[in-house]
Amino acid sequence: MNAVLDTISLVLILLGAVLCLTAAIGLLRFHDVPSRLHAATKPQVLGLILICLAVALSARSWAVVAFLVAVVLVQLATAPLSAHMVGRAAYRNGTIDERSLYVDELAESRETPPAAGG
């Protein structure tokens, strides 16, 4: 039983590692900041959840599971913050590929508002 659980946790770790690898390949292959953000968010949420499941299966105690729930919740709360700030700054700096946009809903708010730390 323990060997089976260890093997399952290793397979989960391998899946998380493959998600990290896809994020790295996406960072290399995509061309502007928003599409690189799109690639980068995969291991930040799903990869970390898979790794935490692997840790829980490896440790087999409820205290560890409670701690890992806190880790995943904090990561789920903070990962969109940085992605939002970076994507917004990329749009204001004009470092995005304008021709790849079908709809540009932020066109009239390109200027940095006074309260945005500028």
Place this chain on the structure above:
Amino acid sequence: MNLLLISIYIVFAAAGLLTVWRIITGPSILDRAVASDVLLTLVMCLLGAEMAINHHTRTMPVLLIIAAVGVFGSISIARFVARRDNTER
């Protein structure tokens, strides 16, 4: 089992090298911010994987602290970029 471990090591190493390559050659500072975010996530995943492989839970608080504090780097980079943009205008 051994083959699984070796493939995990190879995949993590390849992901880290590709991310560091993007940090080195990123055209803008925002690309480097995104890539360093991915590198930080990679560090978290590596800490978790090491805990699961070696059957201990000692580095669990490090995981929580990185998840809570790792955002501020990208946020401050984004605000610094907006500020520089304003002074140029």
